[in-house]
Amino acid sequence: MSADRSTPRADGGIRLLDTLLLISELFQQDMARYFRGSGLTSSRVSVLWVLQNRGPSTQQAVASALGTSARNVSGLVDALQADGFVDRHSHPDDRRAVLVELTPRSAAFMSRMQQEHDELDASLVAAVPPADSAAFQRGLRAVSDRLHELVADGEHHLTVEA
Amino acid sequence: MSADRSTPRADGGIRLLDTLLLISELFQQDMARYFRGSGLTSSRVSVLWVLQNRGPSTQQAVASALGTSARNVSGLVDALQADGFVDRHSHPDDRRAVLVELTPRSAAFMSRMQQEHDELDASLVAAVPPADSAAFQRGLRAVSDRLHELVADGEHHLTVEA
DNA sequence: TATTGTTATACTCTATAACTATA
């Protein structure tokens, strides 16, 4: 599902916002495409990233890291476990809890994914003319910060009440 | 579902890629949050954008514009119609086809949404230091183009085969 | 009483295939 939310500009150029939305679409498409047939999805890989970043975690910890419900994590972990991406172990100190951790196979997978990210990052950085690089990075950071403020303020800018 | 896919950098800075991924997350969160309770979703609004950009359209045209199946569009249009966002009319020349169009209410809604986008765009543009503005826009365009190339080539950089 | 994870239920998005009506 790719949506064109852009508005033609008077000068024929492309708006900053539209470029950012387009980049978001490209990321989503790229991820979805390469997960197909692997048993992975964007949501499932989110769980793997949490485990990669934090090590073995309870499902509650994963849920709170992802900002979703424990119920949802149950389902995602079920699927990941069935496909051999994670193991569930009993928590040593709390018999209610479960520790989820990457299997060796998916730990290796995540390492490769991190490496791919490094390569993509380098490729994108290299695409920017060196003379523009510093200003570009400052500008992008400023845009990201502004967006953070707007979202944190609860201001809605990508839509409006119907 | 917000996933942190970032890797700490040696110099403590934030990678370009991670900033772009973060911006994507912020967009998605912002959209999802403000659609809640409105009867709208990101996918449904995609349909409204197609109608806004192209005027009354057959469902096939919508499906092909969004890169999804006719079946999926049927469901989305059903939901939008039930909530009064679109009307279905018979096609004057082709009795198999249906013309979907915005209701007056959602045409007004889309106009406001476009205006909100304009304002958000202006706010983001204004966040960039004026001295960096030209270089920033060139750099972002270059990054977007590079990403397009990579995705078009079928190179996968956000993940890897499992 | 509070928390962890589960089952139960419901809604949404999406894909493929089969089918109807029309071209």
Next chain:
DNA sequence: TATAGTTATAGAGTATAACAATA
């Protein structure tokens, strides 16, 4: 025969609520 849209079926994500076991 091909196309537009539907019904049928299935899998995936996510939310809320109720519940069991444990803290």
